[in-house]
Amino acid sequence: MILAAKYPLLMFGAGASRPQLAPALADFVRRLRIPFFNTQMGKGAVGGASDFYLGTAALSERDYVHQAIDRADIIVTIGHDTIEKPPFLMARGRHQVIHIGFVSATVEEVYFPQAEVVGDIAKGLDLLADQLEGKLKTNSDWVVLRKDILDHITDRAEEDRFPLTPQRIVHDVRQVMPPEGIVALDNGMYKIWFARNYRTDVANALLLDNALATMGAGLPSGMMAALLYPKRRVLVVAGDGGFMMNSQELETARRMNLNLVVLIIEDQAYGMIRWKQAVDGFADWGLTFDNPDFVAYAAAYGARGRRVTTASGLAPALEEAFSAGGLHLVTVPIDYSENIRVLVDELRHMQD
Ligand SMILES: Cc1ncc(C[n+]2csc(CCOP(=O)(O)OP(=O)(O)O)c2C)c(N)n1
Numbered sequence: 001m002i003l004a005a006k007y008p009l010l011m012f013g014a015g016a017s018r019p020q021l022a023p024a025l026a027d028f029v030r031r032l033r034i035p036f037f038n039t040q041m042g043k044g045a046v047g048g049a050s051d052f053y054l055g056t057a058a059l060s061e062r063d064y065v066h067q068a069i070d071r072a073d074i075i076v077t078i079g080h081d082t083i084e085k086p087p088f089l090m091a092r093g094r095h096q097v098i099h100i101g102f103v104s105a106t107v108e109e110v111y112f113p114q115a116e117v118v119g120d121i122a123k124g125l126d127l128l129a130d131q132l133e134g135k136l137k138t139n140s141d142w143v144v145l146r147k148d149i150l151d152h153i154t155d156r157a158e159e160d161r162f163p164l165t166p167q168r169i170v171h172d173v174r175q176v177m178p179p180e181g182i183v184a185l186d187n188g189m190y191k192i193w194f195a196r197n198y199r200t201d202v203a204n205a206l207l208l209d210n211a212l213a214t215m216g217a218g219l220p221s222g223m224m225a226a227l228l229y230p231k232r233r234v235l236v237v238a239g240d241g242g243f244m245m246n247s248q249e250l251e252t253a254r255r256m257n258l259n260l261v262v263l264i265i266e267d268q269a270y271g272m273i274r275w276k277q278a279v280d281g282f283a284d285w286g287l288t289f290d291n292p293d294f295v296a297y298a299a300a301y302g303a304r305g306r307r308v309t310t311a312s313g314l315a316p317a318l319e320e321a322f323s324a325g326g327l328h329l330v331t332v333p334i335d336y337s338e339n340i341r342v343l344v345d346e347l348r349h350m351q352d
Helices: 019-032 066-071 121-132 141-154 166-176 189-197 218-228 240-255 271-279 294-300 311-324 337-351
Strands: 008-012 036-039 053-057 074-078 096-101 115-118 182-185 234-239 260-266 304-307 327-333
Touching: 008 019, 008 066, 019 121, 053 066, 053 141, 053 189, 066 141, 096 121, 141 166, 141 189, 166 189, 166 311, 166 337, 182 189, 182 218, 189 234, 189 271, 218 234, 218 240, 218 260, 234 240, 240 260, 240 327, 260 311, 271 337, 294 304, 294 327, 304 311, 311 327
Parallel strands: 008 036, 008 074, 036 053, 074 096, 096 115, 182 234, 234 260, 260 327, 304 327
Antiparallel strands: none
8 A cells, every 4th residue: 555655644643652663653654754753643754853853733623733634645653542533534445554553543533544553663664664765666746845834834933022032932942951851741832832833852751741631730740750850941831811720739839849831822812712713713711810920929939030021032931841840830921923823824724
């Protein structure tokens, strides 16, 4: 099936994001030169800097990277777990899918691979590459598409607008995080921006839950990462809504003397639901709220708090917090008009 394909494409899912698998996946891509994209939970399985990286599917459908999915005639999924919202809807007669996983595919309406390779993923990929290396048709169409997708994604990442664009926030966070630094995301609109724009080179360097997507989980998952890896920088990124669902855990983080920086993305709203209201054409209604003074709130827990007040203030604030060590809370206002400008327009455009 792969030999007959004109546009084979790889997809790395949640099960591919295991640190021990990273060398085998990278080898597979290098030997076969097939481009790949990943689901949100498959991020970092193969370095995002790879020449074959086409992006991350952050929305279930009609995201920018879906241009590549639409183009493909065969998609080889590696470690796909349908607990993640499926990144594309399979339609009969569209493209074929080969499932490679530790366990068989969970077949359902949206996922019914025509073939599967079940077992040790690394070994399976190695054996497949032995049979396919040097025999695949090459095509350069992917190169053009890749540039288009990645240029589109980094647009406005260095803009000086205040409040900051989501793209700028992701960009600045990337600047202060070393490759093995860990970003633990809570759940909200910024998660989509991090999934699309944050480039990872190391497996499990971006912790994100795209299954139940529980608000309030970001702080404890970051705390666990800080406990396990005291020498790595750990940053929790949470929306103001999600942070306030579990912020009392600051007490635990303080008591355990964790080195942890928490970045609160402030829009005084449940931004993601607001965005969904807009996508579905409803009036903007009922999703805004006020916040406590987060700097005073941090102090109340014995943490250091600071507020970002300029476009260029985020990276230095994070850098200072990490350098000082201990528990820090940094709050940054976000300009979510980009959700409408980019994501809704993209959806409309793709629907046309
Ligand atoms: C416990 C829980 N309740 C509700 C939801 C549904 N939900 C997903 S995102 C979201 C809003 C998140 O708001 P916030 O944390 O402020 O982030 P923003 O989207 O504004 O960036 C809600 C209510 C959820 N995922 N988890």
